[in-house]
Amino acid sequence: MIVLFNKPFNVLTKFTDEQGRPTLKDYIDIPKVYAAGRLDKDSEGLLLLTDDGQLNHQLTDPENKEYKTYYVQVEGDIDEAALTALEAGVSLKDGLTKPALAKEISEPDWLWERTPAVRFRANIPTSWISLSIKEGRNRQVRRMTAAVGFPTLRLIRTQIGPYKLADIPSGEYRIFHK
Numbered sequence: 001m002i003v004l005f006n007k008p009f010n011v012l013t014k015f016t017d018e019q020g021r022p023t024l025k026d027y028i029d030i031p032k033v034y035a036a037g038r039l040d041k042d043s044e045g046l047l048l049l050t051d052d053g054q055l056n057h058q059l060t061d062p063e064n065k066e067y068k069t070y071y072v073q074v075e076g077d078i079d080e081a082a083l084t085a086l087e088a089g090v091s092l093k094d095g096l097t098k099p100a101l102a103k104e105i106s107e108p109d110w111l112w113e114r115t116p117a118v119r120f121r122a123n124i125p126t127s128w129i130s131l132s133i134k135e136g137r138n139r140q141v142r143r144m145t146a147a148v149g150f151p152t153l154r155l156i157r158t159q160i161g162p163y164k165l166a167d168i169p170s171g172e173y174r175i176f177h178k
Contacts, residue, residue, distance in 0.1 A: 001050060001052070001175060003028065003033055003049040003050065005172075006045060006046065006169060006172055008027075008171045011027070024049070027171055035048070035049050036049060036050055037060050045156040045158055046157045046160055046163065047157070048160055049173075064161075065134055066160060068160050069101075069158050072152055072155050073107075074127050074145050075124055076127065076150050076151075077127055086100050086129075090143075090144045094137060097133070097140065098133070100134075101131070101132040102131050106128065118153045130158075132159075141155055
């Protein structure tokens with residue numbers, strides 16, 4: 001079994017927290033499922049969980065060449081030079097990233113309201129990009145967009161390999177039987 005969960009902003013990708021912060025336990029009441037990978041507390045969107053240890057390993061193995069796709073709201077008017085740099089690979093403190101797929105997109109019309117809302121500055125425009133990567137370094141997408149001069153304001157994972165967020169509302173999940 002695979003659980004496709006639309007993780008809300010500010011939810012930890014674990015089932016317990018000593019500090020009482022929101023966790024997966026607050027949304028998912030299915031015994032013996034575990035997150036296949038991570039999604040930072042301040043990121044939203046698709047998180048896969050499974051009760052199959054072998055599948056969990058397959059989904060999280062760094063040798064797995066599946067793309068993870070994110071819709072990213074960035075500060076500023078994204079330009080072709082930044083998109084080209086993202087596609088070529090970006091130099092970060094922990095080394096050069098693998099080439100990515102990057103393109104500017106319109107703000108998604110299916111997007112839910114985020115609580116708290118993304119900061120808005122009247123004199124600074126924002127852009128949306130679709131960014132697909134095959135790595136999973138710590139806060140990689142945020143570091144990549146910052147490295148090309150466009151800090152991330154909102155980050156939503158929409159796809160992991162063949163698994164898509166589709167129309168799952170924020171905070172809800174669907175069960176996919178393999």
